[in-house]
Structures are given as C-alpha cells and as structure tokens.
Amino acid sequence: MVRLLAAEAHEVAVPAMIDWAWLIVAVPYVSFFLIVFLGKRLPGRGHEIGIGATAISFLLSVPVFASTISALGTEGFHGFEKSIRWLQFGDNEFLELGMKIDGLTVVMLIVVTFVSLMVHIYSTGYMHGDRRYTWFYAALSLFTGSMLNLVMANNLLQLLVGWEGVGICSYFLIGHWFEERENSNAAIKAFITTRIGDVGFLFGVFVLFFAAGTFNITEITEAVEGGTIAAGVLTAAAVLLFFGAIGKSAQVPLHVWLPDAMAGPTPVSALIHAATMVVAGVYLVARMFTVFHASPVALDEVAIIGSITMLIAALLALVQDDIKRVLAYSTISQLAYMIAGLGISAYTGAVFHIWTHAWFKALLFLGAGSVIHAVHSNNMSDMGGLKDKMPITYRTYMVGGFALAGFFPLAGFFSKDEIILGAFMQARAGHGVGWFVFITMIVTAFLTACYVARMLALTFFGKPKYDTGHVHPHESPGSMTTPLILLAILSVVGGWVGLPGEPNLFANWIHFEALEHHPFNLAIAIFSMIVAIAGFLTGWTIFRGGRLKIDIVRSPFGWFYRLLENKYYLDDIYMSAIVRPIRDQISKFAYWTNQNVLDGLVNVTGMATAALGRGAYDKIDQPLIDGAVNGVAFGADVAGRGLKFWQSGNIQGYAGVLFVGIVAFVLAFIFIRI
Amino acid sequence: MMPVTWVLLLSAFLFSVGVYGVLARRNAVLILMSIEVMLTAVNINLVAFNAMLKDVEMMGQIFALFIITIAAAEIGVGLAIVILIYRNRTTVTVDEVSLMKW
Numbered sequence: 001m002v003r004l005l006a007a008e009a010h011e012v013a014v015p016a017m018i019d020w021a022w023l024i025v026a027v028p029y030v031s032f033f034l035i036v037f038l039g040k041r042l043p044g045r046g047h048e049i050g051i052g053a054t055a056i057s058f059l060l061s062v063p064v065f066a067s068t069i070s071a072l073g074t075e076g077f078h079g080f081e082k083s084i085r086w087l088q089f090g091d092n093e094f095l096e097l098g099m100k101i102d103g104l105t106v107v108m109l110i111v112v113t114f115v116s117l118m119v120h121i122y123s124t125g126y127m128h129g130d131r132r133y134t135w136f137y138a139a140l141s142l143f144t145g146s147m148l149n150l151v152m153a154n155n156l157l158q159l160l161v162g163w164e165g166v167g168i169c170s171y172f173l174i175g176h177w178f179e180e181r182e183n184s185n186a187a188i189k190a191f192i193t194t195r196i197g198d199v200g201f202l203f204g205v206f207v208l209f210f211a212a213g214t215f216n217i218t219e220i221t222e223a224v225e226g227g228t229i230a231a232g233v234l235t236a237a238a239v240l241l242f243f244g245a246i247g248k249s250a251q252v253p254l255h256v257w258l259p260d261a262m263a264g265p266t267p268v269s270a271l272i273h274a275a276t277m278v279v280a281g282v283y284l285v286a287r288m289f290t291v292f293h294a295s296p297v298a299l300d301e302v303a304i305i306g307s308i309t310m311l312i313a314a315l316l317a318l319v320q321d322d323i324k325r326v327l328a329y330s331t332i333s334q335l336a337y338m339i340a341g342l343g344i345s346a347y348t349g350a351v352f353h354i355w356t357h358a359w360f361k362a363l364l365f366l367g368a369g370s371v372i373h374a375v376h377s378n379n380m381s382d383m384g385g386l387k388d389k390m391p392i393t394y395r396t397y398m399v400g401g402f403a404l405a406g407f408f409p410l411a412g413f414f415s416k417d418e419i420i421l422g423a424f425m426q427a428r429a430g431h432g433v434g435w436f437v438f439i440t441m442i443v444t445a446f447l448t449a450c451y452v453a454r455m456l457a458l459t460f461f462g463k464p465k466y467d468t469g470h471v472h473p474h475e476s477p478g479s480m481t482t483p484l485i486l487l488a489i490l491s492v493v494g495g496w497v498g499l500p501g502e503p504n505l506f507a508n509w510i511h512f513e514a515l516e517h518h519p520f521n522l523a524i525a526i527f528s529m530i531v532a533i534a535g536f537l538t539g540w541t542i543f544r545g546g547r548l549k550i551d552i553v554r555s556p557f558g559w560f561y562r563l564l565e566n567k568y569y570l571d572d573i574y575m576s577a578i579v580r581p582i583r584d585q586i587s588k589f590a591y592w593t594n595q596n597v598l599d600g601l602v603n604v605t606g607m608a609t610a611a612l613g614r615g616a617y618d619k620i621d622q623p624l625i626d627g628a629v630n631g632v633a634f635g636a637d638v639a640g641r642g643l644k645f646w647q648s649g650n651i652q653g654y655a656g657v658l659f660v661g662i663v664a665f666v667l668a669f670i671f672i673r674i
Numbered sequence: 675m676m677p678v679t680w681v682l683l684l685s686a687f688l689f690s691v692g693v694y695g696v697l698a699r700r701n702a703v704l705i706l707m708s709i710e711v712m713l714t715a716v717n718i719n720l721v722a723f724n725a726m727l728k729d730v731e732m733m734g735q736i737f738a739l740f741i742i743t744i745a746a747a748e749i750g751v752g753l754a755i756v757i758l759i760y761r762n763r764t765t766v767t768v769d770e771v772s773l774m775k776w
Contacts, residue, residue, distance in 0.1 A: 651705075651768045652700075652768065655696050655697055659693060
C-alpha cells in the first residue's frame, strides 16, 4: 500500500530510492545477527560489520533525505508512506509494517545514522581490548536498527517495537561492565524507570486505537484533524503518550535514570543517552503533535514539565564533579528545552534543537570520553590543564561547549533562539504558561552557559589535578579524534540550515501546518546571546578566574548547595518512598502468596488427588474390578469342584456314559424325530 | 436265501456282547477284543444290507473292508498303548490305570 501524503499527488513523483528506504532499517538488524554469529572470528572482532552496516545505512539515508527535502518544496507535499500487511487477523483486520518518510523522519535518519557511524568508529579506539568487544558492537547495531525502526514507523505499534528495542539496548549497554554492582544497578534503574513511562505510552496507544480505529499515524492524524475524536479522549491520549516521553526523554519526575546511565561506556552515552534514544520522547511528541495540538491542557502540561525539568537539571549540572554527569544533566536540560518548545508550539524550533543538539552533545560526550581515556578518571577534580596535552580534543570540545551554551554562529544558537522566540511569541500573545516557559528558558540559558564555562575551566585550564607521577595524558588515536573533528564541523555548520531568512530552510523541511512560523527576531536573538555570554562570564569568573572565592558550602546558600549535591534528595525519596516499600511489600506479599496461596493450592491438589485415589480404590477397584476377577475365579472354582467327580479315571465309567448317551440320542432320534 | 432278520439278530447279539465286554471286563486286552467284536457286528450288518439291497456297486462290502483295515490299525495302536502301560505299571487292569483322575 503506497500512500503519497500530498494534497495534489500528481505534482510529485515518488523517487525510486524511497522504495528501498526500508534497507536503512534492515541493514543494522542483519548486522546484529552477523556480528553475534560471526563477529568473534573476524580480525576486527566484529567492528568491521558494525561500521560497514552503519555506513551503508548512512549512505542510503543521504539520498532519501535529499529526495525528500527537495520534494518538500513542492506545494502541499508532506511525505511518502509505504506499508505491507504484517500480521493478518481476518479479512480486513491486520497490522501494518511500514515506513513513513517525511521531513521529521529524514532529519532523524541523518542524525541517527551519522552519530551512530561516528560512535562506531570512535569505539574502535575507546573500547579497544574490551572483554565484550564483539557483543558491544552487536548491541550497537541492534540499537541503531531499533532507533531507525522507531523513527521510520508508520504506525504506533511498530514505533513501540522500536521504542522497546532501544530501551533494551540501552539496558544492555549501560550494564556493559555488569561485573560491577553499581553498573548493573544503573542498568536496572534505567530500564525500570523508563518502563513506568512506557506503561502510559502503551495505554495512550490503546486510547488512540479505540478512538481512531487504527494504529496508522497518518490515519490517526487525519481522524484528529477531522474532529471525529472527542476532546477529552484526545487529552487523555496526549497525556498518556507524554508519560512515555517523560520516561524516555528523562523529564521530571522520571529523570533520575539518565545520570546513573553514565555507568555505561562513554560512546554509548554519546549515542544513546545524548543524541538519539533520549530524543525518542521528543520525537514521539513531535510525531503525534496533532494530538497534542488538539488539546491545550496537554500542551500546557508538556510545557510546564519541560520548564521545571530544564531548570532543575541545569542547576544540578552546576555542582557535578563527574564530567559525564555534567553532560547527562545538560542533556536532560536540553531535552526539556525541546519538550517545552513543543509545549509552547515552537514545533520547528524543537525539532531543530534535536538536530543541532545531536551534533554538539555527541561531540561533547565523545570529547569527554577522550579526556577520560587520557586521565583514567571521570572526575573533573582529576583533570585540569589538558589544553596543551590534548589539542584536538580541546579545540573540538570548546566548539561543542560553545554550541551548547548557544553562542553565535554555532549550531546551538539557532535552535535555542528559535525556541525562545516561540516562547516569547506565546507569552506576548497573553498565554500565561508562555511567560513561565520564556522566563525559565532565559534562566536556563544563563545556567547552561555557566556550567559550560565551569566544565571547560575545570577540565582544560588551570593546573593539572591528576597524579602527574603516574598519569601522562596524551592525545587519543585517530579513530577517536576523527569523529570529534567531523562532529565539531557539524556543530558549527549544522545550525546554518536554520539561518534566518524567508524561507527558513529547516522550517521548510519541518513545520506543523496549523502553526505559523515566527520570522527571525533580532532583539530576541541579541537578548539570548547576551544572556549566554553573561552566564559564561559568570561561570568563568567563579571557576577559572578565582576572583570570587566564596566558600559556597558555608555561605548562606549552603543549604541550596547541599540540596543540589543530593539531587534534591529525589533519588533518596524514590528509594525510601517507592522502591523499598514496594520491593519489600512485594517480596513479603510474594512470600505470603507462596506460602499460603501457592503452597495451599499444591497441597489441596495433592490432597484431592489422594482422596480421589483412595475413593477409586475403595469404591471402584476393589468391589468392581477385583470383584469381577474374583467372581470369575470363584465361579471356575465352584464349577471345578462340582465337575471333578466326573473325572473318575474309571474307563468303563466313561464308556458306560458314552453308551447311555448314544442310546439316549438314538431313542430321541427314533421317537422325537428331531 | 436266509431272511435278513436273522442276520441282523446275530449282529445285534454280537454288538451286545461287545458292549458288555467293554463295560464289564477289567483287562485292557479283553476290552480291545470286545471292541473288535462290536466292529465285526457292524461289518455283518453292512454285508447283510448289501446283499439284501443287491447293490451292484458293492458299497457295503467295500465299507466292511475299510472297517477291517481301520480296526487292524486301531488294534495295533491300542495294543502298543497296553504294552507301554504294562511296562510302566506291570498290569493291564484298567481300574489301576487311574492317574488322570481326581
């Protein structure tokens, strides 16, 4: 079934490439099996298959991207859709397996395949000599396939398959070094926490299915636009779907898993926990934005959750010592930017931020990995002064940091500016939530620049804090620096597709029909730039210049610092208020159930069986069956006892009887005439 | 031509003697002899009826010949058994050959 999502279909021909776009998804899946079964026998222990498959996916994505965005210029064109019947239940009930290729999909395809390729290459250096090297590449392939499946799915069930696929890969890879208890706990925490959100997502899918009668995203969108679904149902569906996004994109209150997920190898953090999987939640909201758009309540909820998250995560990023945790909280904060952006209807800006964030955050993670590789520690208190020792890492990291802080003309500036502009427009239109979002965004932008300054200062500047006697940092191998350079280039130019101008190129690819696109506003751009610079300078002054020497723990703000140090005590609250009681109660209940219900059942069954057996023995076996057998024997016995007298052994006796018998027969023959 | 009745009476007498011998004698050899007498009575009957009916195919006489043959075979087997019994038990009195009885 091919569907052209265009108002006037005849204007656009489906490029031949599109028919084969499913290969982009299939190749990494095949690669997974090849690596699992053959990987260990190859000289590269499987990485050549992984890199090759990802490269093929990327190379296929480029023409799909190109042909789609060139067609998107055409009037009324939205995208292509193609599907086959997957599971047939009856004559007309079936599940689809299909692909929906529009602006949002192709942007995600490029992001996922390119970052995945970079991470695959980078890992040959970073994971060199790892004890589960082959499995690492297999899991990366499975992840890439699932993520691509997620972004290409044309129906919610298939999307859910990809969604769970990336979840399980995230679990595998966080727990890659599962020998340490801490890592396996982090993996379990990540899996279970996101699972809480997934339940909501699943129910959201059900609600939409029962409301629209289909899993197909296009059909659901049409049903919503056609106004056939009640507003209350739409709100319920949107809120439930958003639960999934809260879990996957680590929003408050389910954000606690992402910092712990840093227990995984750093390339994994770059790919899964920064650039791709965690944006799946944002992608979901963007993909189903028609549903959210139709429900102002749900949109406000999205905006408020996003705002709260971005602020508290940015504050937490300020106090972390572990460089990966700084980046993890930064990721939560930036994801919240996207979520809040969707909440205040800055649709294009939010998706644009997915695009730019992927480049610079993957860059920052890989750069952090390079630094960690050099000093053998995750803590910034063991770093410092690496500027000259690792020139490539230093330069690319600075680019990534500045892009994150939102400095012109790096990628982060354009996308962040567009979201802030959207919030401002919403606020000026008299929307209360708009003001709230706008202000938190400005504060967060300030804090973001501030923690970026802190991170850069503590890592690359100042005096070395590592053990100079034993640790001799040096630049990482080419397999690790090459991805850094490529991503740094994209972190610079990646934002230029959103250069102001009419038409804005990115907005041309991705936009939501019902929303007007706000033209570039110079005042807002300058304002957000000033905020970023102010934040950066503040952070720089405190953490590098050392002019403000405040012993923060003893200052009047000490309580706040301790609050941040302890992550608002959220983890402790979850642990003591939710996990422990539930876990303990469940185990208690399980024990009780086991003892009373299950054992009882087993015992009752046993006793019933025994009683039945005894009854059968007493009532059936003994009287009937044994009785019959005994009766036959008894009858034979009686007959034998009676008849034995005939067996006299007296031959004349036998002969006498014989004659009498013959005579009797003869007489009978003569007289009765038988 | 002697009426057939006389011959039949002779036959009946011989048969009765045979039956008496079988039922009353204790000696196995004498019992076998009595059986031969009964068979002879049958043969006389067959020959007499053959003569009376003037059967050109001599059916009665032929049957009499068969019976004589079979009686010879039978007496051979019977005497062999009697000899074996005698060798085992040093007697041919049928009352004492009573192993197969209750």
